[in-house]
Amino acid sequence: MFRTYEWAEVPLVPFLGETFRTWMCVEYDVGLGWFNVLVEERNGKRRFPLILMVVGERALCSLLAQQSKTLVVRSVQFVSSGTINQSGHHRMEQLVKIELLSEHGLEGLLYEVENGTTYFVGDTNLQAFNGAYREVIFDTSMCLGSP
Template sequence: MFISDESCLVGFPGFPGPGRTAWRMVERDSEELWYHVRLRIREGEGSRSKKCMPADSAVLAHLLSQQSPDNTIEEVQVVTAPCMNGSNSDRMEKLVSLVIGYDQSGECVLIHKVAGGAVYSSAHNSLDAGSLIDARTIYEDA
């Protein structure tokens, strides 16, 4: 989840459009991963790019389900914390695939494969996609 303080609100409620607000800063307290998605939105003869930051795989899956000829996903990146990626800092890497399934105890597990070849598992005991029950692919880079 992303959080923001009211002091970071830009302008007034409704800016930049109905039902929307603009913020100068958002925060994350969690060590959970999140996503950075670049969309291409066609409007008449032209198009524009839009970037979204889904806080979890459910929101990412919803964004992916909204694709149409006028609304396409150009790139998905995953942002992992040091405890997941084994480094000293967060990493943003191009996502190649995302598989969701369940381990032997029924816990939901996410398997992320990134362009650099690394595979990140939300399970504490590094499961691979082949060992999951009811595994299904949520995202696969075309």
């Protein structure tokens, strides 16, 4: 989850009864990944694009399941830490697929990004490419607003 501090809150006057709050910054553990999700609110012919910073595959799947005529996911980018992508710095890349891998009680996640690169996060004893059960939990076809 992202963490916020009271000193970072931006005081706003509520607009038409809105109850949201805003912050100048949020904090997140740099060793983990997260998702930069482009959603679009739709009202008739009007389109309102918004970026959501989503932590965790469950939250991403929940957001995808909540798509409707008025709210669609257009695209998802995976923000990987330097530990995950082994580059020493964060990368934001277009996400193509996430697979949940499991074998003999071991679990892991395999992220595939646009250029075909894959990142594995999970139990290092799991043989990710040798017979593990694989379940696709995200692919781009799940983005109902994709071009």
